[in-house]
Amino acid sequence: MKKTLYLLPLIGLLMSCTGEKKQSNAPVEVNYEQTEALEASIDNLDAAIESSELEIEQTQKEIDSLLDNL
Secondary structure (H helix, E strand, O other): OHHHHHHHHHHHHHHHHHOOOOOOOOOOOOOHHHHHHHHHHHHHHHHHHHHHHHHHHHHHHHHHHHHHHO
16 A cells, blocks of 8 residues: 555656657748758759769760770
């Protein structure tokens, strides 16, 4: 019986210490400058990828022509 009397307040104390989950209801603010900067860096990445693909294709053609000459 004593254990139950000690256990119930302990459980209540532990539950009160855990607290509530708080979720932020604040809206996410993204300004125009940030959007433009992101779009610009995406465009730069796309250009770099395209350039790399062309370079790989050109190198592959050179390798193929060298292998044909063997």
